[in-house]
Amino acid sequence: xxxxxxxxxxxVLVGVAIGYLIGGGPTASVIALVIAAVxxxxxxxxxxxxxxxxxxxxxxxxTTYQRLHNLVEGLCIAGxxxxxxxxxxxxxxxxxxxTGRNPQHAAIAVTTGxxxxxxxxxxxxxxxHELSHIRNYDILVSTIAxxxxxxxxxxxxxxxxxxxxxxxxxxxxxxxxxxxxxLALFGFLLLILAPFIxxxxxxxxxxxxxSLADVSACQMTRYPPGLISALEKLRADTTATHSAxxxxxxxxxxxxxxxxxxxxxxxxxxxxFNTHPPLDERIALLKEL
Amino acid sequence: xxxxxxxxxxxxxxxxxxxxxxxxxxxxxxxxxxxxxxxQLKRRxxxxxxxxxxxxxxxxxxxxxxxxxxxxxxAAMAAGPGPVAQGQADNALTGAxxxxxxLSEAYPDLKANQNFLALQEELTSTESRVAYARQFYNDSVxxxxxxxxxxxxxxxxxxGNFPHRExxxxxDAARTxxxxxx
Numbered sequence: 001x002x003x004x005x006x007x008x009x010x011x012v013l014v015g016v017a018i019g020y021l022i023g024g025g026p027t028a029s030v031i032a033l034v035i036a037a038v039x040x041x042x043x044x045x046x047x048x049x050x051x052x053x054x055x056x057x058x059x060x061x062x063t064t065y066q067r068l069h070n071l072v073e074g075l076c077i078a079g080x081x082x083x084x085x086x087x088x089x090x091x092x093x094x095x096x097x098x099t100g101r102n103p104q105h106a107a108i109a110v111t112t113g114x115x116x117x118x119x120x121x122x123x124x125x126x127x128x129h130e131l132s133h134i135r136n137y138d139i140l141v142s143t144i145a146x147x148x149x150x151x152x153x154x155x156x157x158x159x160x161x162x163x164x165x166x167x168x169x170x171x172x173x174x175x176x177x178x179x180x181x182x183l184a185l186f187g188f189l190l191l192i193l194a195p196f197i198x199x200x201x202x203x204x205x206x207x208x209x210x211s212l213a214d215v216s217a218c219q220m221t222r223y224p225p226g227l228i229s230a231l232e233k234l235r236a237d238t239t240a241t242h243s244a245x246x247x248x249x250x251x252x253x254x255x256x257x258x259x260x261x262x263x264x265x266x267x268x269x270x271x272x273f274n275t276h277p278p279l280d281e282r283i284a285l286l287k288e289l
Numbered sequence: 290x291x292x293x294x295x296x297x298x299x300x301x302x303x304x305x306x307x308x309x310x311x312x313x314x315x316x317x318x319x320x321x322x323x324x325x326x327x328x329q330l331k332r333r334x335x336x337x338x339x340x341x342x343x344x345x346x347x348x349x350x351x352x353x354x355x356x357x358x359x360x361x362x363x364a365a366m367a368a369g370p371g372p373v374a375q376g377q378a379d380n381a382l383t384g385a386x387x388x389x390x391x392l393s394e395a396y397p398d399l400k401a402n403q404n405f406l407a408l409q410e411e412l413t414s415t416e417s418r419v420a421y422a423r424q425f426y427n428d429s430v431x432x433x434x435x436x437x438x439x440x441x442x443x444x445x446x447x448x449g450n451f452p453h454r455e456x457x458x459x460x461d462a463a464r465t466x467x468x469x470x471x
Contacts, residue, residue, distance in 0.1 A: 070414035
């Protein structure tokens, strides 16, 4: 929550900076926020169908995937959740994701790779992690984060364009004779950096929620070794998930794109923009439970 | 001045209403969770006749084990209400089923039978479900008791019918690990 608050503060700061630099007060910020909110909440409302179509998921047949359905039902009883729709993705890399705006409209998807490589308790751990995302309303949280990022992106874009057209002149009252205002420079810098800072904050929110989902999953199964063992297997596996894209990267249980995996040392910027905490950290956290 | 007093009274009333409703919701969840345990136990009982028939097809002369399972099932269906009686019948049935699955190790044809495998999977997952249902029941009781016993709400609880519920506890026999003899 502190992160979201910080995020909002950033948005406000950017809004103030823009208001100062191009005049016109908070109108620009409000418009940007509204546009971003509409876009984000439309996608949030339809998040389940969009995410599933993008990943080419098919509904899991109850007879073929009897064990999967049984595990999901058992964990839903443990968590007091209604049973979500269950989908399967044909992909050899082990991975899974959950989506849906609330527990009543949720879906989880697993890859065939995951079903082959994990045993029963590990699969149970992974499914518990995904169900915890649903239970903790993480889709809503990340939608709010995306809204704020979008708002900042739109605002800074608008502002920079307007300043460019203005020929660099500000139109604030009392400012006309002041050609070299240092505050304007700072505002400009903030505009350029804001999208990066916003993305970094969104990634930080995502990492926090992932850790929360790990711990919630263990609370659901009361069996941390299951999820620990699954994460260790994921760490050892190096196949890249092909059905993912940058846009959906944050929802999966593990970073799906090759090149941003956490085998060796991560550069500082890689770590900042990672939507998942490194697997070593996650395993260490769970072992302390 | 009177406005402030009215506002305070209104706030207190709202708080009382919200707390009372929260207690009702938690109590209902506890009752629901308890019924869920019964649902899963019943589901397990329903799977057993099918299992016995499948095993009979391959291992008809293992009469003792099969009869033990059938008797345990009948006892469980006839068991009186309440967690203690249910728990005992349930444990007897678990023991008999364990013997049945252990003996299936000696019959490779039975083990390869798709029907048997599907039934085994169903029974395993039903046992899981029973365990999860009990876990959820205990969690619900915990949340209910927390609301019931903590400071401001405990006075509001006296206004209605909010008895304490029992936690489900494992039988002493269930705490010792079972021995599997081949």
